[in-house]
Amino acid sequence: MNTTAIHIKNLTRRFGELTALNDVSLDIPQGEIFGFLGSNGAGKTTTIRILLGLLPATSGEIRVLGFDPKTQSVQIRTCSGALLEHTGLYERLSAWENLDFYGRIWHIPNLERGKRIQSLLESIELWERRNEVIREWSRGMKQKLAMARALIHKPELVFLDEPSAGLDPLAAATLRDDLKRLVELERVTVFLTTHNLAEAEKLCRQVGVLHQGRLLACGTPAEISARTGKSELEEAFLSLVRADGI
């Protein structure tokens, strides 16, 4: 029986007059890739920040891997990895140094850390370039490296905030394949935000549709499509958002 990786009940977050998240509820089982779909400003990044304990919720009940982000954010961050809106890579350092820094943060012992970095860099085909300062790298290469950084400590839960944004189709497809492989291999739960609906349909077992802070629908892509009478997730998404009022 799958246990719940993320439990959210009646989550609301306000920034002054603005309600960024409005009464959002969902449960994400462990070992799944969950996609949070929404256009810019829907509240996806805010949700990730709250789940990581970087922002407090205004109200609501949240459990991430059994921990409360309000009081146990360190425990959550210890067990999770994140590839956020920006890659978060240090462009003055090399690929190896970036991974080494985060490996040290998670107290991976020296020998194991070296092997882990090598394994990750080889799996994303960047081993030969490990000593290059990454400033001149392409966006796709940096994104792959950032993904490796998020997974270096074999977390139970990974947050990916629009991981394929700005990538060409080939790079995006490679990233998807890498992610799927890693999820199957290491039984990681993935909370992924995107406004690339085709990607969500290929990658995610369950999706949630967020619009102006409200969760309009949650379920498998097929369920959401069926609910709206559409054949594809993109059409279903547009239908839900238009019904909600753009």
Place this chain on the structure above:
Amino acid sequence: MLTDTLTVFRKEWKEMFYHRGLRGYLFNWIIMVLLVGVYMPIQVGADWFNSPVMLLLWSWPALQLISGLMADGFAGEKERHTLETLLASRLPDLSIFSGKMLAGLLYAGSLFPASLLLGAVTVNLKEGISNGLAFYNIGSLLQILALHYLSLILIATVGMLVSMRSTSVKSAYQKIAIVILVLVLSPSLLMGVLSTDLKTQLLQFISVPQLGVGALAVALVMLLIDIVLFVVCLKGFKREQLLTA
């Protein structure tokens, strides 16, 4: 905690030297050491060893250096979009804060002792060693170094506090520069408004061969301020504010 602090320190140190290159950082450091350790002692001569207050006033390059480093501490990470990922890690607040401060203090803090050492060599070479080697009074030297490092920590904590609340390195640096300017210019401004008698007394005080009990009092006050500022910085280290500032 120590391991985490050293992890951050290591990263900061590497970034400092890769940013401008090892040559760039060494070049800046050497120029400042030459200014305080060669140029000024040549101008002052043998009296270089006899005025601890003047020596202390000439420790300002290190204060300027650390202000730049601290301005970059958090504001720089925001500009380079690395702060959020760092805050999303398991690193404790204290380790992030201390690691960054330690890197800055080590680099800037090496400047003044190196200058003093070079200054001693310069004066001895200039004045000749026929009457034996001249050196600083050890008691005064320790007092000067203590006051210098307490000042350095003061500027470093002010710098970190400003950096945490600034959206850019430039604005952080400008604010910190104003603080340093006030500290450095205050004595000159003060001299302008004092009476002749007070000026004379002040000049005599500056020229004393040894710092007295007054220095101890100043050191204790600075230590207290440093501790308070450090605590204020830690209390002010809120991930939400750092992300949304």
